[in-house]
Amino acid sequence: MIDMLRFGILLAALPIVGALVFVANSKPAKDTLWPTSRFTELDRQRSILRGLEFIYASASTPKHFEDNGDNLLWRFYSLSAAAKDPQLKRRAWEMGQERAHAWRKMYPHVPANADAGVIGGLAFGSLSATMLDVPDEVLKAELVKAAHNFKAEDYLNFDPAKEPPPSDVPRTCKKCKSSNPRGTKVCRKCGETLLMNSPYDVLSEALIAAYTTDRYGVWLGGSYEDVAQWIPQMRPYPKPGDKNFRNSPDASYAVTYIVYTLNNYKLYKLRPEWLPQEYAYLKANLEANIAKKDTETLGEFMDTLRSFGVDENDQGMRNGVEFLLAHQNPDGSWGKMEQSDSYVRYRTTWTAMNGIMQYEWRDEGVIFPEALRHIQASEQQ
C-alpha cells in the first residue's frame, strides 16, 4: 500500500519534469502513444499491471476462487503466454502458478456425483493448471473416464456432430434461477416465461468446450471440427441491436470466440481473408462499443482485430485505447464498480487490459487448420 502511494506521488510529479524538459529542449519529452494521445507507454504499462493486481485480488478471495477458479487460471496463463511486456508476462505467470497449486489442492479427484457441468469445469481448470506447469495425471485420467458418462447434449445442449447450434435452449429462469431442459418455454419450477439463448450464445459455449476437448483430451461433447463445421451457417452475423436477437447481447461473443479458439487465445496472427465475415463484423462495429461504453465488448473487439493485423495506426483502435485508459476505476478494475458479480468485474477488467496491451504474436496460423479449411471450403460452395 505504501509502495503504491509512493509510486503514485512519483508519477504525479512526472508531468512537471516533462514540462521543464520540454522548455529546455523544445521537443516533447513524454513518449506519448501517438502524437495526439493523452497517454504514454508508461501509463499503459501501469494501467495493465493495476488491472492484473485487481484480478489477482479477486482470485485470492476464497469464495471467488471457488466459483471461478478454472476460468481465472486460464486468464493468468493466457496473459503470460500472449503478452509482449516481460514484466506483465512474469507477474501473470507467478500469480497463475501460485493459484494453480491452490486449485490442485481443492480438486484432487472427480467427485462421485459430478454432473456434466462439473466435469467441464474440472477439465478446463485442469487444462489451465497444466499450461501453468502444474499438471495432475491422476485427475486427468479420472476426467477422461468420467467424461463419457454423459452425452453431447449434457455438455453443449445439442450434438454438434448432428445438428447446428439450436435456438430453443432456454436461459436460466430470471425469477427462480433454475435451469430448464431444451425446448421448455415456461419454467417447470415457477411458471415464469423463459427467454431463449440465441444460437450464437450456444455456439460460443460449444467452441470453448470443443477447444478444451481437443487441447486436453477430455471429451466434452464434440471435437472442434464438429462444432466449427456450423460456422458458415451462422453467417452473416446479425448487427448489434438486431431486433430478432434482442434477448441476447448479439453475435459479438460468437465472433470473438471463433477468433480466440482459432488463434489459440491471442498467440497467432490471422489473415483477414481467412475469416472475412468475422473480420468485417469486428471492424464495422468496433467504435459502436465506445459509444455504448461497453468496455468488455470493446476490449474483445480490439484484441481480436489486433490478431488480424489492425494496429495503433488505425483511428478506431486509437480511440479504443484512449477510451479504456481514460475509464479505469481507482481500484484498477474496469466496468461498473457497483456490479456485485465478481465474475463480471474481473472479466470486464481482463478484456479491457487485453484491448490495450501489446502482444507477442507468433507466426500467421491457426491451431486447428483442418477446421479452418472446412470453414473456407463451405464458404466457397
Ligand SMILES: [Zn+2]
Ligand atoms: Zn423459474
